[in-house]
Amino acid sequence: MYIVTVTLATLVIIPVLLKIFFPYFWEDVVYLKDLVRILLTFVSRRKRRPLFLAVDRFIEQSALHPNRTFVLFENKSYSYQDADRESNKIANALRAYSRLQAGEAAALFMGNEPTFMFTWLALAKLGCPVAFLNHNIRSKSLLHCFSCCDAKVLIAAVELEDALKEIQPALKEKGVCVFIMTKECSISEFTSFTDKVEFASDSPISRSHRSQITFKSPAVYIYTSGTTGLPKAATVSQTRLLAALAVLASNGVTAGDVIYLNLPMYHTAGFLIGFIGSIETGATIVLRRKFSASQFWDECRKYNITVIQYIGEVLRYLCNTPKKENDQLHKVRLAIGNxxxxxxxxxxxxxxxxxxxxxFYASTEGNVGFVNYIGKIGAIGRVNPFHKKFFPYALIKYDTEGDEPVRNSKGLCIEASKGETGLLVSKITDIAPFVGYANNQQQTEKKKLRNVFKKGDLYFNSGDLLRIDWENFIYFQDRVGDTFRWKGENVATTEVSDIVTMIDFVEEANVYGVQVPGHEGRIGMAAVTITKGKALDSKKMFSHVASYLPAYAQPRFIRIQNSVEVTGTFKQMKKTLVEEGFNPTLITDPLFFLDDKEKSYIPMTKDIYKAVVSGNSKL
Structure with missing residues (x-):
């Protein structure tokens, strides 16, 4: 009887003690179980022969569930079998009308539509890495991005034909074969492709086309803006793509779920999580060309959406829509994003x-990620010893003024204390590699940090400042360097500066991001000096930035200065400019505001300032 009493008491006391001293014990255990399962699945797939790639998982799903709905788009439905056959037709058309060989890159210049998915599947079946070109970029940036990956073929949506016409001479010089998704091309130098796909065979593509591919081979190139220069092509290897299959499944998504994909597929979130993640689970994707706050919940109800993706701005936009009685009448159970x-x-x-x-926390080129599986509001993840064992990382002390890690007398980095903000670095290993950027060894090296905790070690420099609290939750604090984020897009200040200084009346431009109350991230602002003997042409300035830059990268505010302040090493100083922002009562320099209706930069007034900070003026 005594033993039974003690046993029962223990069974009662242990859960109470766990709740008091280890409140997240069971959630940690469940996460650990999921992590082990993911690693075992990943390892078993790595051992399969012939090589098992992410595209093979799609082929597997289409064989197992041919009639299951794969994607819904503008009232059209495509089953897994439909997608498989359509991608076969595209692949066979490419084999017949191009010289594209396995291992050679192709570029995809297209918005969100099923053809984007089918074309990637086709190229993956042929063993060709794919560069995803942002369909908002133009001219110099577009040509630069295309050139990064040494692509032999460029496949584009018909509505983007004019954008390619601008760079056609350079493409011709490179000997690039340009296919336009149309039955009839208006530009003789380009080749229509829809007609060729229509008459192509849908016979399966032999696995032999992928026989030379290894796990280290590039699978896709996703462009990311760095702190300097034009966008960089982050190389996503076949290993990374194989690992990405688990993202949705590890968060409880199953074949019965319906995923709402309205983030751009040329980005990591849309492609790796929304598309590749859905392939693993066998779920249905409801694809939208672009995000619409006003139609979001109506479409969720219409299609019985159960899983949504977001970036910070998306949920803010939803919260800013007029309240309705049916706001909570939907089937959405999970929102995943960052x-x-x-x-x-x-x-x-x-x-x-x-x-x-x-x-969650992750980056396109990074080798470590976190997920807030507890649901602690504000956190991006949680420290887990098992996770850290396989993917060693640390937060190190960082000198934001000197823009470099703090090192001790031995020249080694110093780990940040609990509760202290530090730079996230993660060890580069076989399990957690850092591939880098295509044809950009300089920028690849800049992301590597040596001699971190001992001489000769090698870590990936995330460029992100994080903080770990006393409960082991991880919080994002800021980014180092010059990149700022607006509308969910990373903007490299030097790229914008290069564009602005192309104007004949601009001598110098110092571009930076400033905070706006109620908005996530920072919006673009440029402090410029005017060329001697010339004056600011507001309409010309507007026309120029609108032509060369996507909306999220256009400087919303212009500040005219007599000279750009620099450091002793000739680096542009931004700190004071960022702190002063765009308040006309604090700044004596002339200020201008980008007005879309006037198609010009107009003088910044106190009334405009009030409208912006109050949220009455839409940015």
């Missing part, structure tokens, strides 16, 4: 109901 501010997180849950939010 960049969500704590106050928006709370507001989103209060308004739209009991939705599980899975905030």
């Amino acid at each position: 960049g969500l501010r704590a106050e928006i997180w709370r507001e989103f849950l209060n308004r739209f109901g009991n939705i599980q939010v899975r905030e």
Whole structure:
């Protein structure tokens, strides 16, 4: 009897003690179980012969569930079998009308549509890496991005034909074969492709086309803006793509779920999580050309959406829509994404109901990631010893003024204390490699940090400042360097500066991001000096930035200065400019505001400033 009493008491006491001293014990155990399962699945697939790639998982799913709906788009439905056959037709058309060989890159210049998916599947079946070109970029940036990956073929949507016409002479010089998704091309130098696909065979593509591919081979190139220069092509290897299959499955997504994909597929979130993640689970994708806050919930109800993706701005836009009685009438159970501010997180849950939010941290080229599996509002992840054993990382002390890690007398980095902000670095290993950027060894090396904790070690420099609290939750703090983020896009200040200084009346341009109350990230601002003997032409300035830069990268505010302040090593100083922002009562320099209606930069007034900071002026 005594033993039974003690046993029962122990069974009662242990859960109580765990709740008091280890409140997240069971959640940690479940996460650990999922992590082990993912690693075992990944390892078993790595051992399969012939090589098992992400595209093979799609082929597997289409064989197992041919009639299951794969993608819904503008009231059209495509089954897994439809997608398989369509991708076979595209692949066979490419074999017949191009000289593209396995291992040679192709570029895809297309918005969100099923053809984007089918074309990637086709190229993956042929063993060709694919560069995803942002369909918003033009001219110099477009040509630069295309040139990064040494592509032999460029496949584009018909609505982007004019954008390619601008760079056609350079493409011709490179001997690039340009296919336009249309039955009839208006530009003689380009080749129509839809007609060729229509008459191509849908017979399966032999696995032999992928026989020379290894796990280290590039699978896709996704462009990311760095702190300097034009966008860089981050190389996503076949190993990384294989690992990406687990993203949605590890967050509880199953074949019965319906995923709402309205983020651009040329980005990591849209492609790796929304598309590749859905392939693993066998779920259905509802694809949208672009995000619409006003139609979001109506479409969720229409298509019985159960899983949504977000970047921080997306949920803020939803919270800013007019409230409706049916705000909580939907089937959405999971929201997965990153960049969500704590106050928006709370507001989103209060308004739209009991939705599980899975905030995560990752970067396109990075070799470590975190997920907030607890659901702690504001956190991007949680420290887990098992996770850290396989993917060693640390937060190190960072000198933001000197823009470099703090080192001790031995020249080694110093780990940040609990509660202290530090630079995230992660060890480069076989399991957690850092591939780098295509044809950009200089930028690849800049992301490597040597002699971190001992002489000769090698870490990936994330460029992100994080903080770990006493409960082991991880929080994002800031980014180092010059890149700022607006509308969910990273903007390299030097790229914008290069574009602005192309104007004949601009002598110098110092571009930076400034905060706007109620908005995630920072919006673009440029402090410029005017060329001697010339004056600011507001309409010309507007026309120029609108032609060369996507909307999210256009400087919304212009500040005219007599000279650009630099450091002793001739680096442009931004700190004071960022702190002063765009308030006309604090700044004596002339200020201008980008007005889309006037198609010009207009003088910044106190009324405009009030409208912006109050949220009455839409940015």
